[in-house]
Amino acid sequence: MLRLLARRLLISVPILVIVTFVVFLLLQLAPGDPARRAAGGESASLQDVAAARHRLGLDEHWWVQYWHFFSGLFSGNLGRSFFSDQPVVSAISDRIPVSLSLMAGALVVALLIAVPAGIVAALRPGSVADRVVMLISAAGVAMPSFFIGLLLVLLFALKLEIFPATGYVPIEQSATQWFESLVLPWLTLGFAAAAEIARFLRASLLDVLDRDYIRTAKAKGIGMFSVVGKHAMKNAFSPVLTVIGLQVRFLLGGTVVVEQIFDLPGLGSLTVKAVFDRDYPIIQGVAITTALIVIVVNLMVDVAYGYLDPKLRAA
């Protein structure tokens, strides 16, 4: 188990280096002069631009620039916002709790929907229940998440007026209002994720339920509930775990759109605002942070995989 963890950590190192390099390269895509942008745009004097260039290290060789960028990461220095001069790290850490609570809640919603739906569908393939689950999940995969959000706002906020349409209340201020402000965003992001997880769980359960040991377990007279719960799920869940790992990328991306719809002050809305302000350091910071989250989650998924499937530990 430890060896698996060590090996996975080792593979992550070059990936992390390349990720930072890609984000570093992004700056080279920008049209015009980033130093001028940092100095305040068109109206900035040549002196200010030169000062900004020096301050940002843009007058250095590119590999020196990259080294500063890379080493800055380890001291928690991602630069400062061009716009507010706030350190990027503090801008991100201010926002990240909102996005993480959005994603965590969405994942809970997704699993609460997908696991029972996937099991029901897999137990009787071809039945009406199976077809309904497959149809809804196919539609769910094909719907943009913001369309789901829009329909939910239409129904629950405008017609039924149960939940607020937009806005965010911090949990310190009022736990119930915090919860209410997040219900629709959770459902929006959760539905989309549920569709994919349900499809995967169904496929991998179907595969497992066909195996000999399941037949043996059934023949021994073990009830269906514990055949599925104890024998099938543990084996069917490993591929699903991979999907959940992939879903984290999707959920993080989804925050961009969902936070925009519901006006939540998270990472996603920070990114969008930064893009419109051309606040390059913030965009770079968010890109690195989200990639880091994905890498860490995938590491955890791999380790969990090893726990669920002992064969992989030795490999």
Next chain:
Amino acid sequence: MSVEQDVVVTPVQADRIQARGPAPRVGFGRRFLRQRGAVIALAILLVITAAAVLAPLWTFHDPNGGVLSDAFSGPSGSHWFGADDLGRDVFTRMVYGARLSLGAAVIAVGIALVIGLPFGLVAGFAGGRWDTVIMRVNDALMSFPPLILAVSIVGFLGASLTNAMAAIGIVYAPRLMRVVRGAAMSIRQETYVEAARMMGVPARQIIGRHVLPNILSPLLVEISLSLGFAILAEASLSFIGLGVQPPSASLGSMLGDAFRYLRRAPVFAIAPGVAIMIIVLSLNVLGDGLRDSLGRRARR
């Protein structure tokens, strides 16, 4: 499985099956036609594409010019889905929006293909160190949440439909690359490729004559699915305002604009949303159908 039993195998076919094994393209047309869902999906896509491409020939309104007195008029004979805040016909805008969305998706996937195909071929066919390097870069690119990477790229390039297409192409290139690499790897181990190599056939020729034709089927499936992703991605970018710029509209930007009038005219949002769903759903069903009728692992 039961479907297979219904098929009558003529002696000629039986010979062919025995002689050539489950060759992927034998009876592709027939296998595809048997997938009712995929056939319907293809038909829907063809109709939508034709309607979108030929839009100027059969729509009566100007997509970007409206009659202000018509603003917010509900669905009627002349405005099927009503007219928007500027009195523009929503249905016409949708047709032109679908045209932009489809075109953008095709170009984005084309960009992904131009990047992904050569790198995938090199990684899969050459293997070794090249493969390791390319795969590490690939893993790194895939560590970014797709939408965040796309938004970031557009953030640096500047908001426009062209940049959005480029960004989506870059984001989805690693996916296509993986598929190409996997297919190329498995074909490299085939006896006939081995034989060609032993005979000293240059690698470029082997790739052109043996590898490319054989990876066509998995590639086709992936392209179909990627088009769906690209449409969703373009819709998301345009929804935020980073894709197509007004007065032009894509299905995604129409949804974004409609959000402001959600209470007053929900149909503005529902119509383009449903259109996106139908297109993406059709592409996914088509992709699944292609996979089932093309691949060697045709039957599960």
